[in-house]
Amino acid sequence: MGDDPAPPSLLDFFAGLCGPWDTACFIVNNEAKLIAANQAGVRLLGAGATDWPGKTLTDFLTNPPESVHRYLSVCARNRQQVPGVLTCAGNDGVDIRYRCVGHRIDTRASSAPLVFLRCNPSHNLADKFIALNEQLDKQHRIQNQLLVERDQLQVEIAERQRVEEELRQTTKTLNLIVENLPDMVFLKDGREFHFLQFNHAGETMLGIPREELLGKNDHDFFTQEQANFFTGKDREVFLRGEVVDIPEEPIRARDGQTRFLHTKKVPILDERGEPAYLLGISEDITNRKKAEEALRASEEKYRTVADFTYDWEYWVSPERQFIYCSPACERITGYSASEFIDNPSLLETIAHPEDQEEFRRHLSSAPSPSGAEYESEFRILHRSGEIRWISHACRAVYDRNGTYQGRRGANRDITDRKHAEEARISLEKQLLHAQKLESLGVLAGGIAHDFNNILMAIIGNADLALVKVPPEAPVVEYLRNIETAATRAADLAKQMLAYSGKGKFFVEPLEVNRLLREMLHMLEVSISKKAVLRLNLGEIPTVEADATQLRQVVMNLVINASEAIGDRSGVISITTGAIECDARYLQDIWQGEGISPGSYLYLEVADTGCGMDKETVSRIFDPFFTTKFTGRGLGLSAVIGIVRGHRGGIKVYSEPGKGTSFKILLPSSHAPAAPDAPREQGDQWQGEGTVLLVDDEEAVRGIGSQMLRELGFTPVTAKDGREALAIYREHPGIEFVILDLTMPHLDGEQCFRELRQTDPQAKVIISSGYNEQEIFAKFAGKGLSGFIQKPYHLNSLREAIKKLHKE
Template sequence: MLQRLPGAVMDRFLSLNLRTQMMIMILLMAIGSMGIILYSAQRQREADFREAAHLSLNLATLVHNDQKVLLSGAEQLLATLSYVEAVRLRDVPEVNRILAGLLKKSPQISNLLIIAPDGNVWASALPIHKPINAAERRFFQAALRSGRFSSGEYTIGKVLSKPTLSFGYPILDQQGKVQDVAVAAFTLTNYDTLLSSRNLPPNTSLLLLDHEGTILFGNKARELAGKKDRPDLFDSMKEGEQGTFIARNNSGIKKVTAYRKVYLKGESEPYMYVRTGIDEEWVVKKTSLPLMVNIAVMGAIVLLTALMALYISKRAILDKVRALREAAQKISAGDLTVRVNHCVAGGELGELGTAFDGMAQQLSVDIERRKRAEAEALAKGEELDRYFNNSLDLLCIADTRGRFRRLNPAWETVLGFPLDRLVGQNILDLIHPDDVSATADAVATLERRGDIQSFTNRFLHADGSYRSIEWHSVRPDGNIIYGTARDVTEKIKAEEEKLQLERQLLHAQKLESLGVLAGGIAHDFNNILMAIMGNAELALMRINKESPAVDNLQKIEQASTRAADLARQMLAYSGKGKFVVENIDLNRLLQEMLHMLEVSISKRALLKIDLHPSLPQMEADATQIRQVVMNLVINASEAIGDDNGFISIKTSSLKCDRSYLKKAWLEVDVPEGEYICLDVSDNGCGMDSATRNRIFDPFFTTKFTGRGLGMAAALGIVRGHRGAIIVDSEPRRGSSFRVLFPAADSTADIGEAVIRQESWKGSGTLLLVDDEDAVRGIASEMLQQLGFNLLTASDGMTAIELFAANPQVGIVLLDLTMPHMDGERCLVELQKIRPDVKVVMSSGYTEYEVTRKLSGKQLAGFIQKPYRLNALVEALRPIA
């Protein structure tokens, strides 16, 4: 900075004594430092405001995401509720009981209702003391109009008399018309817990508003609930999906404010606004205190520096400079005996004094020292040559054009070429073509920076293969490069194999979690299906064969059978079941599914199907293959979204070799041979590499309402059939999934199961044990239909008491999975009372799993849930 001053001012400054110059420099430094402190404080304050805005927006986003997850669960709950038979039959007591049970398991929901098309509430999780009509409510009208999950507005709930935000889900009859509207109501008070669990600035505020600006919830101003937001504040949230601004809130406190809009799928208007705020006063205080501390510290430093400058200028500089000046004059006169180290010691001036003292001595011994240095260099050169030739690492010297000038013998061992062929050759001539560009860039970096710490490329071996070489290189001067390298081919291969194994292990663990979930659902689902299938079968036996209801009952049986198949496949995921494998025609299966696929995809998507003629058959479970096709097609439809597009389904056969099968996801170990190809492709949004690497992870999804199970289940099914999946996708270029199934050897057709009616009758007393009321009810009717005298028990303890009190019991039909005392323990206790008791175990799991679990327990038989009357006959006839 001083060099830019006018010449006269600079001359005047340099003419001042050293102390004055030091004081002026200290003053200038203090002024500059003070400016930096003030500037930094201003920038810090701006950064604090940005941080507050970011923190506020993060909180709004957290609430936004939490609300999305909450609504996704509520929609799924209402959708599931719409399929409950009691709801469709309007069985009010049963539906009220179901709703009350669901409400206890969903603490975030304040009430569950079902409303008729005229607006009258006919079912509620909480008791209703007077008739309620919701015909004017926004959520009810929107659900009737749109036929989908819809949002409401702020209201005072007529059941709880609390501020409520409700959402409606239309329940459709078989003709697609709205039969009822299922409703989930929320009081939105759970966000107090969310705020208290996070480390937020004091007085952080959170407001939830409906689409009209009515305040639903406020953690700092609960009295505002139900009131309209200030118009200027509400208008500030109209632009964009999210944003930040600074304004005074409804209480007059200036806040750094952020907002997020919350939408329901299919609604163009947000049903909720999330607004958060952090006090501006908190942001200002963060900056003010450090500023005052910095100014005080700076003042103290300037004062201390000035005092030290006065002392140092004399003792450390002026006195030593005078002694050095006198010594320099003597040395210039030829007096090499002068010494100043005794009066000039310490610091840079002390080093200069030491240099003066050594100058004369250096002149007298210079020739001798030069000769000694040359001898040492020669000895070191011989040592380096021995090291160079005997090193197991690859050592080389090359020029900046990339030509080898010298190599050690290790190169011949690693690459198989003689050294005389390698010396003089350009490095790039030996590099793998894919690595030439990167190697050239590395050489350019070496020329620019002088060293490369680590770099790997592939070198040609004499046998035609390539070896991976890891480099460490330096360029000490302008034309020479020194390099050390090591053959890391085996190391890289081992690391790749380890990474592949870890990925497969991780995915296996994720699939295991999916299996546990599927097994639990299938077990409970089987009990429900038991009641449906049994009642339908008994009704068919008792009803007049000419009744028009016969066709409906048969359809119920067919649908229940299909549902039971699905439950068995879910057990297969959990490791508690197995596939029902048979020879199937993939073309025929796709033709049967065509209508279902067309109604399942977006109306904007065109479904194209291309079936290869004379397609070989495959050994597979038809239900599982249907699920794979459905998952892939729905996934393609969701990728197209609201845009126009197409979905292509194509079949073919292909002979696959090892190189082609390596393209499969996780490179599954499937044998070479003929495979049946199912190609499902779309022109949707596509996927980037990060998404492609996770699409088969359980619970991974890119959708707000998804469960993330479809693709993981599809992969599990395909791998269970000894097949593989190849994925090809790029962003904005669509996706293609190729599923490979091994072709079957035989050509058997899929046959229809024949249900055999039984006329066999049993006799004697039978004890039925099951914790599910529905299962006990239908099983009792079946057993009485077969002629048994019946005793029933709802748990293991009751069963033991009844068995001990009724010695005439000849057979026990025992459920495996019960609370308190399960079937295995109950079986042991029954055999203690009477060792020869005939026990038939019933379970949703397969006979293989149950008999393995109860090995050595002497079961008289087994029947798998859900079972029909003829299956019951087959299980009891041999022992009755």
């Protein structure tokens, strides 16, 4: 109990009456300070038995303190019960809401009224307490008025009378509460267990008037066996010194009917700790017992209902014998109910081999003591051999005494749903892969643009140096090597677009064997010194392909093969040949959705390296897949993009420790291969006039200006589209414009449009890393005068300008 003033008799009554309740009860003052709480209340608050005194209700609740004070204020002002909601934090951190009812209590010991709170009431006991307490309130007000009028000289007499009156009223209130409770309440002496008090509900349950009961014990009314049981429980209460809960007590009433009671017996000790009284509260659960019996009877109907359910219902005994198996099992498994009953192991046998171990482990596991439901999904083999998906749910069954009775389960055919899920997942993977490729395409475009600008400066300076030195000078060879290396680097920049699978290829009939022979020296110097490179070139037709892209494929695969071999000795073999592919051969091909059966050229790169497991093989073409193993991973997203762009596919075979093989299939062409382009020869053509060179890269503007001066022109430069428009409008004598396509502020396409609006006769040459077909497709019908692909040579620039002048 708290230390706030409150009548001792009220607190004793509260402890004796509300203490054994399962309903949480409290007495608080108007500041929410706890005056009293029963054990159920302490459990609700989550505090220990000695933790709550001196604290307020708001210390334990998660309600806002102002809402709690507002609610208590309403309770203190009203004479009627006031409903509300209290919230406490549960053990798992989730708030638990309790419905409560509050009522005002007036006492002389406190100037302000107290509030009685009852949370989640399961009986009408507290309601009766509240109703009767209203009568006590009225009597208190009358008595207070009389005491005020008393002479102060009779304080001691008045105080004694007040205490006696309060005790009398409290006793009367207690008697009224007990008398009107729906449960049987009785009080026995602590030695001989004679009945001292007995309420009306007890008379009704037993059919015995209280006048006959008072002063007597159980042996005076019940059989010897029953009386011994009751008095035995009475003695147990005082031996244990705590509340004894008797969930079910059969008792024979005077009218001959048997009733079932749920009884709680509470020990009441005197100041010396000796047994004084025994308080008993009994709830009549006869109707609940009848309902349980009715439930058991209804279970008999379960079999009839289950026979007609769509799901496969079953019940197996603790010995794993079928007690029941519904007819739906035949539709789902192909086996009849009688086959399962005759052969219980069939339940394990039909499980898919990959799921069988897990399902067998579940069937052999110990049942859950709580009867919790087990759920899983697994595959079965239908009698026809078809694989079907099953949604399985089961739980342990216990009888009323807690004895394990086996498992009851239900199986549902979810094959169609699984197929729909697999289709959805496949579509999501395709979409994710497409998004990754798109991201790489954007990245590749940006890198290629910057890379081409750097190469432009290298190639331009090499070209200008070759013009300035005599052909027989020793430095010419080095300059030619610089020019050749920069040109190959430019080809590499074009490959970056292949990561998106949408790069524009320069496709022509190509002899793959000749391309491989030309690459042989470069491949040999690119691999490990411990790896041996072998060419096995067969008789093959030509293919429609981009030579630069195909070189990139071969280079990536050979370098990856070398990395797989590592520091050990090994062999890398490149094999070509022709093959006729049917639909069956093309089933397991990568990126082969659009490939049709027919004639193909194959190019296979195989190694004797470390190899890969199935999980790694399944992800090697993911653009963002990287690992730290010594094998595949880098560059393969470019390979698959190029192959897909050529309407081809890839077969991959690999085993850990045995090596890897990549077989690329490309459609056969049979068209004659294009002859080698002759080396570009320069001439001495010269032009004149002012040329506007527009590019966001300073290095490109610098080398481009030098090239134009070498060709006889006067260059004017601009770093972006806005500056170019301003210069063009200020210099009406500009012959033509060389315009970069990718620039900040105002890009080449927008600048071109503005230039043509300013001067419809303006001549514009677009300069870009994209190829000619793409640019002319983009500017078709818009008056584009020419195109030159970055990075360009001096002769390429001369030819583009000469073509412009001829037109």
